[in-house]
Amino acid sequence: MPHPSRLALPADFRWGVATAAYQIEGATGEDGRGASVWDTFTAKPGTVRDGHTGEVACDHYHRWPEDIALMRELGIDAYRFSVAWPRIQPTGTGPVNKAGLDFYDRLVDGLLAVGITPTPTLFHWDLPQALEDRGGWLERDTARCFAEYAGVVAARLGDRVGTWITLNEPFVHMVFGYALGSHAPGRSLMLDALPVAHHQLLGHGLAAAVLREHGGRVMISNNCTPVRAASEDPADLVAAEAYDALHNRLFNDPLLLGSYPDLSAFGVDRDLGGAVREGDLDLIAAPLDGLGVNYYNPTRIAAPTAPGLPFEEAPIEGVPRTAFGWPVVPDGLRELLTGLGRRYGAALPPITITENGCSVEDEVLNGAVDDRARIDYLAGHVAAVEAAVAEGVDVRGYFTWSLMDNFEWAEGFSQRFGLVHVDFETQQRTPKASYAWYRNLIADQRARHGR
Ligand code: GBH
Secondary structure: OOOHHHOOOOOOOEEEEEOOHHHHOOOOOOOOOOOEHHHHHHHOOOOOHHHOOOOOOOOHHHHHHHHHHHHHHHOOOEEEEEOOHHHHOOOOOOOOOHHHHHHHHHHHHHHHHOOOEEEEEEEOOOOEHHHHOOOHHHOOHHHHHHHHHHHHHHHHHOOOOOEEEEEEOHHHHHHHHHHHOOOOOOOOOHHHHOHHHHHHHHHHHHHHHHHHHOOOEEEEEEEOOOEEEOOOOHHHHHHHHHHHHHHHHHHHHHHHOOOOOOOHHHOOOOOOOOOOOOOHHHHHOOOOOEEEEEOOOOEEEEOOOOOOOOOEEEOOOOOOEOOOOOEOOOHHHHHHHHHHHHHHHHHOOOEEEEEOOOOOOOOOEOOEOOOHHHHHHHHHHHHHHHHHHHOOOOEEEEEEEOOEOOOOHHHOOOOOOOOEEEOOOOOOEEEOHHHHHHHHHHHHHHHHOOO
8 A cells, every 4th residue: 555645646636525415415305405306216115225315314414514524624625515406496497595505605615614625516416306307318408407507506606616517427327317227317218318418418518608607617527437348359349449438438528529429339320319419519528627537446348248238247357346346446547547648638638536435334333433445445546546647647636435424326325435434323423444544645745745
């Protein structure tokens, strides 16, 4: 494990933690918040493990001062949280709920008061149900509504927020939410979900223009995975290429190159099922101030053995696994970052790792939580970022997922990703060993650079 103080990262490298509204806030029925697709989804039996919901979650909506105190003690530079659209516009468009804006106003002021940069994400999967009732992200108009909402938030917080993240992981939202149905809104459209990719990206483009009018800098967080072919067999190579196009390039290419990748292996045209209109790609490709990269693990792909999709996932063998069963491959992050550098060259804006972390099964023993598997995971991945920087990739910051254990979507509260343990009966927070480790890493880096 590399000693943190030897990390060769730039002096202005920024450290943070990330969360998302529906995963931590709770208070879903308070202060005029409208329903989101996740309220509807979790209310349906059989959708989430053990029937868990985000109704209370970490009760962050009420306990945010305590959570800011934990962040202050951790010593982070920046906090990535998400704004719940249905708190701001309960029906997704039109009427604005002042009490919802007030909450984020208090949060932003609370962060600034302790020297932490608020870095809000505007959409982390909790679409107002009223918009889903009109077709959700399958509908082009949702992109327009998203820009309207972005303008409302920026008008209130834009004097104190410098950098905005428009969307979180549009790939994961499209696949789990609209193609497979394992996340809200629970639709199983397979490839017919592709317009959801375009409408989210269009929403990003329209919102970016609005955020800029308010003087904001704009980023987007994409879930990226380095794709490895299961073998050198040409059929596996072709399958890996197809998967890379769907997972990574479908979202990075339009943003950075202004065009969609070739998806003909999926029998899909470049207009994504007729969704793309003239001028859309110019909007989507407006320069970004940074690309947010969320990395968890690499993906191994083989040729399909049955008719259907042009690829099949193959297991990655011989590596540790997280409690979730995901393979732990820190070097995959270096591979991913250098690969982005090679593919996009001068078109690649500075990168921030906006999520990286793992779930660990843990328990509080005598007031302490020994999550050394998380320390190993984080140390390995920070070292991979350092290696990529040494190879010339411009990475400006790193956010750990997550500050605290929270509602892990379809897995409910069963997967713990936090630096801080949360007892969901008592809401007691207990910093884990990884919290102390991360605090030391940040303090060492700061001392090293005299800031
Ligand atoms: C993120 O999504 C989300 O932004 C965040 O809300 C969430 O809590 C966090 O990650 C943890 O899940 O099948 O072994 O190849 C991550 C999306 C999709 C990444 C599934 C890992 C599969 C691992 N994830 N993916 S594997």
